Amino acid sequence: xxxxxxxxxxxxxxRFVPEHYPVSPHEMFAQxxxxxxxxxAADRYGGGQLIEDFEAEVATLLGxxxxxxxxxxxxxxxxxxxxxxDRSGNCNVAFHPTCHLEIxxxxxxxxxxxxxxxxxxxxDDLMTVDDLKNINSPIGTLLIExxxxxxxxxxxxxxxxxxxxxxxxxxxxxxxxxGARSWESQPFYGRSYAEICNLFDSVYVSFYKILGGISGxxxxxxxxxxxxxKVWQRRHGGNLYKMYPFVLSAKMGLDKHLPRMxxxxxxxxxxxxxxxxxxxxxxxxxxxxxxxxxxxxRRDSNRLWEAVLDIAEETQTxxxxxxxxxxxxxxxxxxxxxxxxxxxxxxxxxxxxxxxxMRRSS
Amino acid sequence: xxxxxxxxxxxxxxRFVPEHYPVSPHEMFAQxxxxxxxxxAADRYGGGQLIEDFEAEVATLLGxxxxxxxxxxxxxxxxxxxxxxDRSGNCNVAFHPTCHLEIxxxxxxxxxxxxxxxxxxxxDDLMTVDDLKNINSPIGTLLIExxxxxxxxxxxxxxxxxxxxxxxxxxxxxxxxxGARSWESQPFYGRSYAEICNLFDSVYVSFYKILGGISGxxxxxxxxxxxxxKVWQRRHGGNLYKMYPFVLSAKMGLDKHLPRMxxxxxxxxxxxxxxxxxxxxxxxxxxxxxxxxxxxxRRDSNRLWEAVLDIAEETQTxxxxxxxxxxxxxxxxxxxxxxxxxxxxxxxxxxxxxxxxMRRSS
Numbered sequence: 148x149x150x151x152x153x154x155x156x157x158x159x160x161x162r163f164v165p166e167h168y169p170v171s172p173h174e175m176f177a178q179x180x181x182x183x184x185x186x187x188a189a190d191r192y193g194g195g196q197l198i199e200d201f202e203a204e205v206a207t208l209l210g211x212x213x214x215x216x217x218x219x220x221x222x223x224x225x226x227x228x229x230x231x232x233d234r235s236g237n238c239n240v241a242f243h244p245t246c247h248l249e250i251x252x253x254x255x256x257x258x259x260x261x262x263x264x265x266x267x268x269x270x271d272d273l274m275t276v277d278d279l280k281n282i283n284s285p286i287g288t289l290l291i292e293x294x295x296x297x298x299x300x301x302x303x304x305x306x307x308x309x310x311x312x313x314x315x316x317x318x319x320x321x322x323x324x325x326g327a328r329s330w331e332s333q334p335f336y337g338r339s340y341a342e343i344c345n346l347f348d349s350v351y352v353s354f355y356k357i358l359g360g361i362s363g364x365x366x367x368x369x370x371x372x373x374x375x376x377k378v379w380q381r382r383h384g385g386n387l388y389k390m391y392p393f394v395l396s397a398k399m400g401l402d403k404h405l406p407r408m409x410x411x412x413x414x415x416x417x418x419x420x421x422x423x424x425x426x427x428x429x430x431x432x433x434x435x436x437x438x439x440x441x442x443x444x445r446r447d448s449n450r451l452w453e454a455v456l457d458i459a460e461e462t463q464t465x466x467x468x469x470x471x472x473x474x475x476x477x478x479x480x481x482x483x484x485x486x487x488x489x490x491x492x493x494x495x496x497x498x499x500x501x502x503x504x505m506r507r508s509s
Numbered sequence: 510x511x512x513x514x515x516x517x518x519x520x521x522x523x524r525f526v527p528e529h530y531p532v533s534p535h536e537m538f539a540q541x542x543x544x545x546x547x548x549x550a551a552d553r554y555g556g557g558q559l560i561e562d563f564e565a566e567v568a569t570l571l572g573x574x575x576x577x578x579x580x581x582x583x584x585x586x587x588x589x590x591x592x593x594x595d596r597s598g599n600c601n602v603a604f605h606p607t608c609h610l611e612i613x614x615x616x617x618x619x620x621x622x623x624x625x626x627x628x629x630x631x632x633d634d635l636m637t638v639d640d641l642k643n644i645n646s647p648i649g650t651l652l653i654e655x656x657x658x659x660x661x662x663x664x665x666x667x668x669x670x671x672x673x674x675x676x677x678x679x680x681x682x683x684x685x686x687x688g689a690r691s692w693e694s695q696p697f698y699g700r701s702y703a704e705i706c707n708l709f710d711s712v713y714v715s716f717y718k719i720l721g722g723i724s725g726x727x728x729x730x731x732x733x734x735x736x737x738x739k740v741w742q743r744r745h746g747g748n749l750y751k752m753y754p755f756v757l758s759a760k761m762g763l764d765k766h767l768p769r770m771x772x773x774x775x776x777x778x779x780x781x782x783x784x785x786x787x788x789x790x791x792x793x794x795x796x797x798x799x800x801x802x803x804x805x806x807r808r809d810s811n812r813l814w815e816a817v818l819d820i821a822e823e824t825q826t827x828x829x830x831x832x833x834x835x836x837x838x839x840x841x842x843x844x845x846x847x848x849x850x851x852x853x854x855x856x857x858x859x860x861x862x863x864x865x866x867m868r869r870s871s
Contacts, residue, residue: 154550158548158550171545171547171548171549171550171551172541172545172549172550172551172559172753172754172757173542173545173546173547173549174547176538176539176541176542176545176754177538177542179534179538180535180538180539180542183533183534183535183538184535185533185535185536186520186533187533187534187535188516188520188533188534189533189534197534217746218580218746218747218749219746219747219748219749219750220746221743221744221745221746221748222745222746222747223746225746251743252743252744253740253743253744254744255743255744255745255746258744259621259622259744259745260621355750355751361750361751361753361754362749362750362751362752378615381583381613381614381615381617382583382614382615382616382617382620382621383583383584383617383621383745383746383747384579384580384581384582384583384584384585384587384617384745384747385580385581385584385745385746385747386581386583387580387581387724388581388717388723388724389717389723389724390724391534391723392534392538392723392754395534
């Protein structure tokens with residue numbers, strides 16, 4: 148059993164609780180060939196109608212004057228923060244302790260852009276306006292992630308969010324939205340994307356998570372911010388010769404998945420509702436605010452994973468991705484994001500499989 | 510005539526003197542779908558067999574211990590220079606005045622990496638060992654571009670090249686190869702890629718120029734350099750979620766075009782030989798060292814371009830890309846790189862069309 152290959156087992160699954168159905172490179176190329184008109188011209192170093200039209204489309208959707216397609220959010224966000232810092236002359240950038248820039252980017256904001264990071268709030272909870280008021284350094288730019296992925300995809304209420312934004316504005320602080328998963332936030336707020344983005348001076352959104360694109364991101368803001376971002380994009384090495392596979396798969400994903408955000412969120416709420424009844428499973432947040440949640444299991448992570456693989460082998464159903472130890476001893480955790488795949492499963496069947504999982508791993 | 514759309518005219522061409530036949534996104538996706546086995550798994554943040562096997566393949570070809578696929582050469586080269594500078598503690602990087610880092614990257618080497626650029630040699634000629642000896646600052650890293658694109662794709666003789674390398678070694682200077690077009694250099698030296706790359710501590714090669722890939726580059730060097738480059742790649746925002754369209758198109762290009770480098774170079778030499786006989790055309794270098802050359806025309810650039818478009822409309826043959834004014838008054842210039850497309854044209858027919866071009870634009 149120790150010798151079995153998890154990747155192979157997952158590849159043989161036909162039913163998935165997390166995310167979308169996997170799309171192989173072959174399938175993606177076939178879909179892209181199908182959707183791409185023969186006379187469509189490629190982009191070229193960020194120029195051309197394909198990429199410019201898509202930038203304009205997303206800018207309109209998010210209510211921002213200008214947009215720039217980027218290879219990655221890591222690049223987009225550093226660039227936004229650098230431009231805000233250069234404008235204000237203040238290199239202090241504030242964010243939550245679990246911010247992607249703090250934990251996943253080898254402190255590039257400091258190493259490449261000489262920005263100073265200020266961590267605001269409790270690592271396990273949302274930042275509050277009081278947390279912000281307790282920072283004694285002047286903050287040039289405040290980054291807010293909606294939803295906060297590392298703490299289960301939690302969102303502040305609209306009132307709490309606008310309180311933070313309003314306070315930051317009184318301090319002359321620029322605001323940047325880390326919107327890696329902001330497409331998923333809209334059902335929670337029940338407001339338009341433009342209204343949400345209007346709180347921020349700059350916005351980053353991603354195309355390869357819930358939207359299922361190959362890779363790619365976008366930075367949005369005013370015209371002068373985007374003009375300057377083009378210079379930094381080139382400096383970062385992100386002004387690629389051609390990005391049309393990213394752009395076209397992003398476009399395909401936006402058309403397909405964006406209208407389903409409420410459906411995915413509702414399915415996540417239903418799943419959380421039934422599996423939270425199972426002894427030994429804790430869910431954060433419950434109910435989920437978006438399509439995502441963190442699942443905590445009172446189980447050893449390896450033992451749980453073996454049971455996940457057993458069920459995957461027997462039923463061709465993947466319940467979750469590999470769990471890892473949780474901060475609370477005796478628990479392990481995994482992130483669960485609901486996409487198209489779970490829509491094809493009955494919620495009670497999912498609950499049955501999770502109950503079976505807990506029995507097998509106890 | 511002023512209203513015609515050059516892009517549209519070029520799109521209607523079926524014969525091309527420069528480069529390869531254009532490949533539309535639709536065609537590229539169809540080719541990639543065709544070549545990609547259904548069970549091939551995508552890469553994921555730089556990992557996975559697809560990308561790792563390709564890195565190993567190119568590392569073997571170039572005789573380097575390790576390799577890292579990158580979205581762009583701009584990223585790859587800055588990272589290499591930064592690592593060399595950190596190792597030596599010397600931030601001075603020396604390169605030719607027409608180096609890509611100096612003229613096309615908004616001085617990212619300085620703005621992102623705090624490196625000091627030292628320009629070596631005459632902008633219109635190759636750097637010599639004497640130029641290097643005349644630099645009075647200690648040089649941490651020397652970047653050499655083979656061939657030098659901005660001066661017509663000229664290559665130093667093997668003796669001149671090794672003289673520079675040997676001198677740099679005596680000074681404790683690290684050596685980096687800007688190999689944006691180094692695939693094209695091999696026929697000139699008649700040595701293996703590994704022997705050429707062995708002169709350098711780090712090597713960058715590109716996949717989207719002569720190899721016809723969508724985008725993408727590779728950085729090669731020793732294991733520790735590549736390990737560190739992975740950290741900087743992430744910092745730059747270049748550790749993309751998936752790059753398989755770049756990787757697979759690079760692989761396809763390498764298989765298809767690499768065996769033809771001598772053929773492309775020989776065709777370039779033949780074309781240069783006949784069109785250099787035409788009054789008003791100068792060629793640098795003649796004979797070409799690689800598949801590329803610069804063409805200088807004793808003509809107004811706009812008038813010449815109109816004649817290029819006239820011929821394109823009448824014969825569906827594109828002779829060159831848009832020329833621009835040259836440093837010598839009364840001349841304009843264009844870069845001509847020979848690829849697969851010119852192989853389908855008789856050299857004397859090309860010469861006839863260029864003679865016609867000169868008559869029409871005189």
